[in-house]
Amino acid sequence: MDLELRTTEQSDYDAIATWIEDATSCSRWAGPLVPFPFSARELPELLSVKGGSSYSLYDSNNNCIGFGQFWVVKQGAVHLGRIIISPEARGFGAGRLLCNKLMAKAMQEAGAARVTLRVYRDNAPALSLYSSLGFSIIESESTDNLLLMSASNAE
Numbered sequence: 001m002d003l004e005l006r007t008t009e010q011s012d013y014d015a016i017a018t019w020i021e022d023a024t025s026c027s028r029w030a031g032p033l034v035p036f037p038f039s040a041r042e043l044p045e046l047l048s049v050k051g052g053s054s055y056s057l058y059d060s061n062n063n064c065i066g067f068g069q070f071w072v073v074k075q076g077a078v079h080l081g082r083i084i085i086s087p088e089a090r091g092f093g094a095g096r097l098l099c100n101k102l103m104a105k106a107m108q109e110a111g112a113a114r115v116t117l118r119v120y121r122d123n124a125p126a127l128s129l130y131s132s133l134g135f136s137i138i139e140s141e142s143t144d145n146l147l148l149m150s151a152s153n154a155e
């Protein structure tokens with residue numbers, strides 16, 4: 001699949017805002033700090049994380065079809081967040097590619113050998129994706145609803 005990671009622009013946030021249909025999908029994607037509804041103009045601020053990098057995934061027709069972020073949690077370790085693929089593009093391998101590209105970027109930019117993320121226990125597609133990428137659950141740092149997962153960055 002011919003997909004490319006690029007720095008996120010406002011037009012991407014405009015597209016992403018149309019992918020979030022309700023409060024549940026909003027909090028599953030972005031966590032409890034992003035309210036629903038929100039305006040696309042507010043998204044860069046709402047999603048900003050200190051020391052974080054945001055990237056968009058583009059298809060070969062120059063459409064933004066995905067988004068994700070990472071931020072350094074400690075030296076050599078980054079946290080992935082806000083991973084999303086547009087509803088129309090799901091199920092064709094774009095999510096896996098997005099995660100692989102973000103992890104490679106994290107290695108390149110932050111030398112991250114360890115990657116963590118959080119996912120709701122009932123988010124079956126995401127949980128299955130992360131497990132297949134080699135992430136494992138850290139139960140001691142998970143709650144009844146929210147899992148912490150960790151993987152070594154082999155890129």
Ligand SMILES: CC(C)(COP(=O)(O)OP(=O)(O)OC[C@H]1O[C@@H](n2cnc3c(N)ncnc32)[C@H](O)[C@@H]1OP(=O)(O)O)[C@@H](O)C(=O)NCCC(=O)NCCS
Nearest residue numbers: 029083084085090091092093094095096119125126128129
């Ligand atoms: C999670 C998400 C990014 C997956 O993106 P995607 O492009 O559909 O994923 P892919 O096509 O690359 O599939 C990769 C793996 O994910 C899992 N997966 C994808 N869709 C699935 C579904 N509907 N049910 C169960 N597993 C699924 C499978 O393990 C799949 O591997 P396989 O194709 O070898 O079976 C996408 O569903 C999404 O954007 N969800 C809404 C936002 C969200 O919940 N983000 C996660 C925040 S933690």
